[in-house]
Amino acid sequence: MIRQAIIPLAGLGTRLLPLTSVFAKELLPMNGKVGIEYILDECIDAGIKEVVFIISKNKMMIKDYFYKDSFYKKIIKKKGDKRIISAYRKILKYKKMIKFVYQNKPLGTGDAVLKTKKFIKDKYFLMLLPDDLIIKKNCSKDMIRISKKNKCSVMASMKVKKNNVSRWGIYSVSKRLNKDNFFIKDVIEKPTIKNAPSTNAVIGRYILPKKIFSKLKNLKPGQGGEIHITDAIKKLINGGHKIIGHKFRGKYLDCGSMSGYVKSGIEIAKL
Ligand code: UTP
Secondary structure, eight states: OOOEEEEEOOSOOGGGTTGGGTSOGGGOEETTEEHHHHHHHHHHHTTOOEEEEEEOGGGHHHHHHHOOHHHHHHHHHHHOOHHHHHHHHHHHHHHHHEEEEEOOSOOOHHHHHHTTGGGOOSSEEEEEOTTEEEESSOHHHHHHHHHHHHTSEEEEEEEOOGGGGGGSEEEEEEEEEETTEEEEEEEEESOOTTTOSOSEEEEEEEEEETTHHHHHHTOOOOGGGOOOHHHHHHHHHHTTOOEEEEEOOSEEEEOSSHHHHHHHHHHHHTO
């Protein structure tokens, strides 16, 4: 069973400046609902019971969003508004399942994941990157099923344009399992067009094994001076760990860039 998920939220969000100069991008609304709630709803629907948020002191507003009890209680007592009551109930439901850890320097996704080590109980856990929204199909749910069936890790994947490979983690395939699933031979973070082994990119949904923490422990900074989760995954593969690249069925929305965020809101409004 995969019951725990982790969500790194401690990044700076520079691509969404000026919105992120005073605001956490994960609380930006899309069609009247904040971004992180879409991610939490995907987790809940996939059977996740506990979610670990990795935040920084600069992003305390993410925790505050779920801890406004006395404010809600006061307003509800005064107004008795049904919509507010139901919104508060939903917040309470999320709050019950969220734990917080802190990464105060944004050293990279690998460093962020390492902060969750003491929380992870089972052999495998789910990681979601909140900038990557997948709509119309629950990608996490599908990946959990694939991991259970094949007893291995899974990463969501999609084809990207050749001249965009340097924005992504790119992997090569060792064996095709079926139409949508491939065993991964190697993965490389943000390669140049010349060094990219393919145009298969890793998207922000991962089912990772607990043993990744031992690979993260002494990991040196890589591309761009950051400690990347991709480099720890590469070590896992080199050590013989099996990872499937899963070509997901839903529609991918990039909420981490300004144009992507604007387009995402429009796409979600069409649902
Ligand atoms: P990104 O590097 O893609 O986004 O991190 P960012 O840093 O938030 O934003 P930009 O690039 O400056 O616009 C991918 C995910 O990993 C988290 C981010 O919060 C984001 O959800 N992250 C990144 C961390 O939690 N810690 C880090 O040190 C780096």
